[in-house]
Every structure is written in C-alpha cells, then in structure tokens.
Amino acid sequence: MNRIFTIIFLLISTLSQAQIQIKVIDEKTQVPLENVRVQPEKGKAQITNSSGILAFSVSENQNFTFFKSGYEVISATFGAGEHTVELIEKSLNLSEITVSAFESERPLLEQSASIVVVSEQDFNRFNETSIVNSFNTKPGVRIEERAPASYRISIRGSSIRAPFGVRNVKVYWNEVPFTSPDGTTALNLLDLSNIRTAEVIKGPSGSIYGAGNGGVxxxxxxxxxxxxxxxxxxxxxxxxxxxxxxxxxxxxxxxxxxxxxxxxxxxxxxxxxxxxxxxxxxxxxxxxxxxxxxxxxxxxxxxxxxxxxGLNADQLAADPTxxxxxxxxxxxxxxxxxxxxxxxxxxxxxxxxxxxxxxxxxxxxxxxxxxxxxxxxxxxxxxxxxxxxxxxxxxxxxxxxxxxxxxxxxxTDAQNFGNVNGVADTVRFADKLRATQGFLFQQAEWDLMENFMVTFAxxxxxxxxxxxxxxxxxxxxxxxxxxxxxxxxxxxxxxxxxxxxxxxxxxxxxxxxxxxxxxxxxxxxxxxxxxxxxxxxxxxxxxxxxxxxxxxxxxxxxxxxxxxxxxxxxxxxxxxxxxxxxxxxxxxxxxxxxxxxxxxxxxxxxxxxxxxxxxxxxxxxxxxxxxxxxxxxxxxxxxxxxxxxxxxxxxxxxxxxxxxxxxxxxxxxxxxxxxxxxxxxxxxxxxxxxxxxxxxxxxxxxxxxxxxxxxxxxxxxxxxxxxxxxxxxxxxxxxxxxxxxxxxxxx
CATH class of the missing domain: 2.40.170.20 (TonB-dependent receptor, beta-barrel domain)
Structure with a gap:
C-alpha cells in the first residue's frame, strides 16, 4: 500500500511541474543563438542548443537571466508556455548606451556634458598591461606613461602641473572616491583587470564632484x-x-x-x-x-x-635606453x-x-x-x-x-632623508601632514518639454x-x-x-x-x-x-x-x-x-x-x-x-x-x-x-x-x-x- 501511495505522490508532483520553453535569438538578425547560459531564479542553469532552445520544469513563475559573451545581460520573468527572448549585441551606439555621469543615469544623448565611454572592447584592443592606449583613442583625453606604471592624465591639457602622478583630475572607482583628499591619485595601484568600463567627464565638474578643473x-x-x-x-x-x-x-x-x-x-x-x-x-x-x-x-x-x-637631446641621440x-x-x-x-x-x-x-x-x-x-x-x-x-x-x-x-x-608621516647609493641616510626634514576636503552638492534636472531638459547644479x-x-x-x-x-x-x-x-x-x-x-x-x-x-x-x-x-x-x-x-x-x-x-x-x-x-x-x-x-x-x-x-x-x-x-x-x-x-x-x-x-x-x-x-x-x-x-x-x-x-x-x-x-x- 505504501508503494502505491508513493507512486501516486510522484505522479502528482510531476503533473504539478509546468513546462517553460525558451527560444533565444539575436535581436537584429533574428538568428537563433547557441550556447546562451540561462540562469533561473531557482535551480541550475542550462545552455541553449543549436536551435537556441531550452526548457525548464518549474512549479511557479520564475525570473531568468540570460548571458552570452558579446551581448547585453538581460532578465525576464516567465510562466508556463513557449517564449522567445531577443538578445541585444553590445554596442556603443550613442542612442542606446547609458552613462551615470553627474549621478544621473541617462542615455548619453540626454547628457548635457562632454562625456566619453571607454568600454571593455576598447581595453581588449591593446595589450592589457595598462590603460594608456585605450584612453588615448578618445578625443580630449591623453594618458602619459613616463615609465611603466608612472601615469599622468591630461584631459584638455590639464597635466601642465603634473610632472609626475595624477593631479587636477578626480577619479572614482565603483562610485568611491579614489583620489586622495590632497588632490593626487595613485592610479597605478589598479590593474586593468580591476576596470571593466570607464566614463570620462571632460572639463570642470565641481558641481557634483568637487575640486578639479581637468575633469572626472x-x-x-x-x-x-x-x-x-x-x-x-x-x-x-x-x-x-x-x-x-x-x-x-x-x-x-x-x-x-x-x-x-x-x-x-x-x-x-x-x-x-x-x-x-x-x-x-x-x-x-x-x-x-x-x-x-x-x-x-x-x-x-x-x-x-x-x-x-629625463634625458637631454645629446643623451637621447647617443642611447635612448x-x-x-x-x-x-x-x-x-x-x-x-x-x-x-x-x-x-x-x-x-x-x-x-x-x-x-x-x-x-x-x-x-x-x-x-x-x-x-x-x-x-x-x-x-x-x-x-x-x-x-x-x-x-x-x-x-x-x-x-x-x-x-x-x-x-x-x-601622513612623511620623512625626507639623504640618499647614499640608494639607502636612506640622515634625516633632512620630517612632517606630519593632514589634508581635508569636503563639499555638499545639489542638482535639479527638469524636462521642460518632452525633448528639452534644463540642469542646474x-x-x-x-x-x-x-x-x-x-x-x-x-x-x-x-x-x-x-x-x-x-x-x-x-x-x-x-x-x-x-x-x-x-x-x-x-x-x-x-x-x-x-x-x-x-x-x-x-x-x-x-x-x-x-x-x-x-x-x-x-x-x-x-x-x-x-x-x-x-x-x-x-x-x-x-x-x-x-x-x-x-x-x-x-x-x-x-x-x-x-x-x-x-x-x-x-x-x-x-x-x-x-x-x-x-x-x-x-x-x-x-x-x-x-x-x-x-x-x-x-x-x-x-x-x-x-x-x-x-x-x-x-x-x-x-x-x-x-x-x-x-x-x-x-x-x-x-x-x-x-x-x-x-x-x-x-x-x-x-x-x-x-x-x-x-x-x-x-x-x-x-x-x-x-x-x-x-x-x-x-x-x-x-x-x-x-x-x-x-x-x-x-x-x-x-x-x-x-x-x-x-x-x-x-x-x-x-x-x-x-x-x-x-x-x-x-x-
């Protein structure tokens, strides 16, 4: 009798599982996409076949996340039945890309400032040992590397006061201030793998980001x-x-x-x-x-x-190395x-x-x-x-x-010594340093008309x-x-x-x-x-x-x-x-x-x-x-x-x-x-x-x-x-x- 009840229970459980079939295609070409990884809210992920199709057995509506290299990641909720999902290829089309500059997440076309985006594709065009080449493909932006990892950032000529290091440019990393309160930035502490995308705001941006004429x-x-x-x-x-x-x-x-x-x-x-x-x-x-x-x-x-x-002209001509x-x-x-x-x-x-x-x-x-x-x-x-x-x-x-x-x-405890063959000698001067900076900011964006926006900050x-x-x-x-x-x-x-x-x-x-x-x-x-x-x-x-x-x-x-x-x-x-x-x-x-x-x-x-x-x-x-x-x-x-x-x-x-x-x-x-x-x-x-x-x-x-x-x-x-x-x-x-x-x- 127990075996009969067990069979009946399994049959009921199976019938209660709804079938969800999903077909994934390219949004522009409508071609089925193979090897798309689909992660359900509950349970294990699956991979689409050569026809772009996969199926899940679930007991309730679920949220699914779709991932494929070269395409935007999207999420959608489905119930029982057949569904089609269109994936959008990653693109830098100005009418599609969204940036978060000035703390306002909007499409680039709606941003009222000069902003350039350095994407993961830009980084992967070069050797990936530094950020120099990828940033330098953008107008108005120049990163210099006087020696490996010795960076200077010039946005619209702002490196005139930076014989070494990054100054007069505010840097944020994952929305956290990475620039020190004294105005310098140790950008060389980051490897390129710590950065997936970058947004560069050119020109003064103090209304939201504080001190700096060079940009953000x-x-x-x-x-x-x-x-x-x-x-x-x-x-x-x-x-x-x-x-x-x-x-x-x-x-x-x-x-x-x-x-x-x-x-x-x-x-x-x-x-x-x-x-x-x-x-x-x-x-x-x-x-x-x-x-x-x-x-x-x-x-x-x-x-x-x-x-x-640095070398002078004669030294450069004799041996630049x-x-x-x-x-x-x-x-x-x-x-x-x-x-x-x-x-x-x-x-x-x-x-x-x-x-x-x-x-x-x-x-x-x-x-x-x-x-x-x-x-x-x-x-x-x-x-x-x-x-x-x-x-x-x-x-x-x-x-x-x-x-x-x-x-x-x-x-900071700072000490300057004499240098004898690369070894610190007698102390010359020593200081305890403190730098403090802060600011409050306010910004209003008002759509006066459907296609006309005013910003005051x-x-x-x-x-x-x-x-x-x-x-x-x-x-x-x-x-x-x-x-x-x-x-x-x-x-x-x-x-x-x-x-x-x-x-x-x-x-x-x-x-x-x-x-x-x-x-x-x-x-x-x-x-x-x-x-x-x-x-x-x-x-x-x-x-x-x-x-x-x-x-x-x-x-x-x-x-x-x-x-x-x-x-x-x-x-x-x-x-x-x-x-x-x-x-x-x-x-x-x-x-x-x-x-x-x-x-x-x-x-x-x-x-x-x-x-x-x-x-x-x-x-x-x-x-x-x-x-x-x-x-x-x-x-x-x-x-x-x-x-x-x-x-x-x-x-x-x-x-x-x-x-x-x-x-x-x-x-x-x-x-x-x-x-x-x-x-x-x-x-x-x-x-x-x-x-x-x-x-x-x-x-x-x-x-x-x-x-x-x-x-x-x-x-x-x-x-x-x-x-x-x-x-x-x-x-x-x-x-x-x-x-x-x-x-x-x-x-």
Missing part, C-alpha cells in the same frame, strides 16, 4: 556575477614582460562575489625602468531585500617600479603598498526616493629613493559619499533632484592642508603651519535639446577650482610654498550628438578660461617647484566618428568597424610674466595642438579578429618660452587573435600584437621646463606581445 574619471569593476566562472590569463612580451591573472566569480542567491589576483613584471625598455606589480581584489554584492543592496570591495596592491629620469646619470646608482624608484576597502549601500525608500552611501578606508606605505633624496611616507585616510535621488513631477513635467555630500581626510566646497614640521636639519622653522582655502560655491548650468530619438544638442556653463596638492606645497628640498593659490576656471561648451543605425557622431567645442594657473619649473638642483602663472586661454574642438561597415551575425565577416577621433587644443598663456620674460601669447606647455586617432576592428564567424590603431600627435612645446618642441609622431598599434566559446562552458582566446609598429622615436610624457634640458622620457621601440585566456563556466 569614473572607473567601474566587473559587474554582478552570474552563475559561476573561473578564468586565467597569461601573457608575455618584449623587454622581459610577463603577466598572469587568476579570477573567480560566484553567484550566491541574488548576490555574489568576485575575486582576482594579477601579477605583472617587466625589465623595461630603459635602464632603471623595471616593474613588479601584484594586485588582489575581492568584491561582494548582496541583495538584502527589494529595497536594499550592499556592495563591498577590498583592493590590496604591492607596486615597485624604477624611475629612469639609458637612464639619467645617477638614477641607477641612487636606485631612483618607487615602492608602494596599499590597502583600499569600502562598503556601500543602496536603499530605496519608495519608488521615487532612494539613497546611495559609501564609506572607505585606505592605508599607504610609500618609499621613493631619488637622485637628490630619499622619501618615506606612511599614512591612512578615510571618507565617504552619500546622495539622495528624488524622481517626481513639477508642473506635470519630470523632475529629478539629486543632493548629497562628500568628505575625505588623510594623515551647485556645490559648496572647503579644503585645508596642515604641515606640522617635526624635524628640520637645516635649522628652519618647525611647528604647525596651515593653509585653509576659502569656501567656494561652484555652479553649473546646462541645456539639452533632442531633435529626435537619435540626435540632439547640448550647451553648458560650468566653473571649477583646484587647490594645490601637498606635493606642490611641500617640495623635496624642504621648502613650504603655502602662498600657492588655487586655480579657478570657467568653461563654456556646446555639443552635438548623433547615434543612429551604424553611425555615431559626437562633436564638441569649448572655451575655458583659467586663472592662477599652476605651472612647474626646476631649480639648479633638479627639484621640481611650482608657481602660479597668471591665466590661460583654452579653446578647443573635439570630434569622434564611428561607422559599422558590416554588422551581420550570420555572415563570415560579422563586424567591420572604423572610427576617427580628432582633438584640437588651441591653448595659450595670457598675462604670464616670469622675471624679465613675458610669455603671454605663447602656446601652453606640454599640449599638442592636434591629435588624430583612426581605428579599424574586424571580427569573423570562426572567431578570428583584428584591431588596428593609428595615432598622430602634433609637435608639443616643452618649455614656457616655446623654444623646444617634441617632434610630431605617428604611433601604430595592432592586435590579432582568435576567440571562441564551446558548449556554453568554455571560453578560449589566443592573441598577439605589436606596439609602435613603425618603430617611431618619441616620448610618452616629457618633462616640462626641466633644468639642464632633460626634457625627454623615451618610449619603447617596436615590441611584441602574445598570450592566452581561458575561462570555465560552472553551473
């Missing part, structure tokens, strides 16, 4: 994990380069975690330019409820790299260990009101032997950012209000620097010295008008300010330049965007006036110092055109795309006198007036691909007097390879490439106004690389 870079890590994935990469190249990465991601309920470890080493093209970087990242995403999400992340970075130093005399003997280099941890929460109070809040903590252990001295710093910092968003109506029209604040502070900013000198071996003054910058209100006003769903224009008026960093106030020879003023600027901008079908077009013209411009010079001892240089007049145009010649998922050649990006920076000094010299009217130091980048990307059905990039950079003035220039140069990079997925579980890729194909002689990051004519930081000659990637998707 928003970096984002890999998205939420789907299912489970284990991956490994390995790459080798010229100049002793090796790089390997191991990563794992795991979905846990509606959340999950991702972890990765990367090691990259190279001997470098020049003497004293070796690199050794190891980075570990762990990120978690937890959906607590329909109203609450929590995100965490930890980054541990161990970075060591040499500093070869040599280091500056003294760099090797003094072990001129940087060693930096850092931990960065954050936790954030998104809470939805109602369908109209939500809050996003993040807090972070970081530690830093920094050593910098240099030819003239030996610097050691140990410090930590903390801070946070919060914003409230309200979506409602005003006079029957959509209104979005965003308000919040940001606060950061850092404490404000921020109220404050910042201060403290230098508490503990030791001064030269018998100079000791004690606490403070520089507080007057609170400043930074406004932004913008308009956006859309002609239709595919095109529109925008205009903006924005201001910005940028106080000096501690490294500009506290210099390596021990002086304190507390009289250095903050830069202040105002920017006028107008732009046009078109994104329809296979064509993208983005045009921008701007006029930026900057007062109290901070520039650099070098004293006879070789120490870089800073001064305010009156004002600058910066006019520019930026253009980007992309066109898909072929886009057909059922053909042999599935994608063939071409693109061009032009940057015209026509910047001059105004009212700039230094002693008996009047540089008013001269071109702005370190800025190329014309840059042109051309791209070609080919992808075929068997999985073979080719990426080709040509970059022309016009001559660059290297001193304020405009008597020395770097010659114009043409840089060609290419990458080719093969990538396929198998059975919906395995992803394989083999690739190779060549950088500087034309074997051009150029510098990627010259020294400006140096003593002794040491302008040049020679970049590598023609060099090769190659590697493999493998990933396994477990269900």
């Amino acid at each position: 870079v928003n970096l984002n890590s890999p998205a939420n994990p789907i299912g489970g994935r284990v991956s490994a990469d390995f790459m080798v190249g010229d100049f002793g380069m090796t790089r390997y990465r191991f990563g794992v991601s795991q979905q846990v309920g509606n959340g999950g975690f991702e972890a990765s470890y990367v090691s990259q080493k190279s001997d470098g093209y020049r003497e004293q330019s070796a690199l050794d970087r190891q980075v570990f990242q762990l990120g978690g995403f937890f959906s607590v409820s329909d109203k609450q999400e929590i995100r965490t992340q930890v980054l541990i970075s161990d970075l060591n790299y040499g500093i070869p130093g 040599q280091a500056r005399p003294g760099s090797v003997a003094q072990n001129s280099s940087i060693s930096q260990q850092s931990v960065f941890a954050s936790i954030g929460q998104l809470y939805k109070f109602s369908p109209k009101i939500k809050n996003s809040t993040t807090f972070y903590l970081n530690t830093n252990d920094f050593e910098n032997p240099f030819i003239l001295d030996y610097k050691k710093e140990v410090g930590f910092g903390f801070g946070g950012r919060t914003k409230f968003t309200y979506d409602g109506k005003l006079a029957g029209k959509d209104l979005r209000i965003i308000a919040g604040g940001e606060y950061q502070t850092s404490l 404000l921020s109220e900013n404050f910042s201060s620097l403290e230098v508490n000198r503990q030791i001064d071996a030269s018998s100079g003054a000791t004690g606490l010295q403070t520089r507080k910058f007057d609170p400043i209100v930074v406004p932004r006003f913008a308009l956006n008008f859309q002609f239709d769903d595919f095109s529109g224009v925008y205009g903006s008026l924005s201001s910005g300010f940028s106080p000096p960093t501690i490294d500009e106030v506290r210099t390596n020879e021990g002086s304190l330049n507390l009289d250095l003023e903050a830069e202040k600027g105002i920017n006028y901008e107008i732009g046009y965007r078109l994104g329809k079908g296979k064509l993208n077009l983005d045009l921008t013209a701007f006029y930026f006036m900057l007062d109290q411009t901070i520039t650099t010079y070098t004293n006879p001892q070789g120490v870089v110092l800073f001064r305010n240089a009156g004002s600058t007049d910066q006019k520019g145009i930026e253009a980007a055109i992309d066109y898909a010649l072929i886009r057909n998922q059922s053909a042999f050649v599935r994608d063939l795309k071409i693109g061009t990006a032009f940057t015209g920076n026509y910047f001059t000094f105004t009212n700039y006198k230094k002693g008996d010299n009047d540089y008013s009217g001269n071109d702005l130091t370190g800025v190329s007036p014309n840059t042109l980048v051309s791209r070609l990307d080919l992808r075929t059905a068997p999985g073979f691909y080719l990426n080709f990039t040509h970059q022309y950079v016009d001559e660059i003035p290297l001193n304020d007097a405009n008597t020395v220039y770097q010659d114009a140069y043409n840089l060609v990079n290419t990458r080719f390879g093969w990538a396929r997925s198998f059975a919906g579980k395995w992803e394989l890729e083999a690739f190779a490439g060549v950088d500087n194909l034309l074997n051009e002689s150029y510098s990627m990051g010259n020294d400006l106004n140096p003593f002794g004519g040491r302008y040049y930081q020679p970049a590598p000659t023609r060099n090769w690389y190659g590697g493999v990637k493998v990933a396994f998707l477990y269900l």
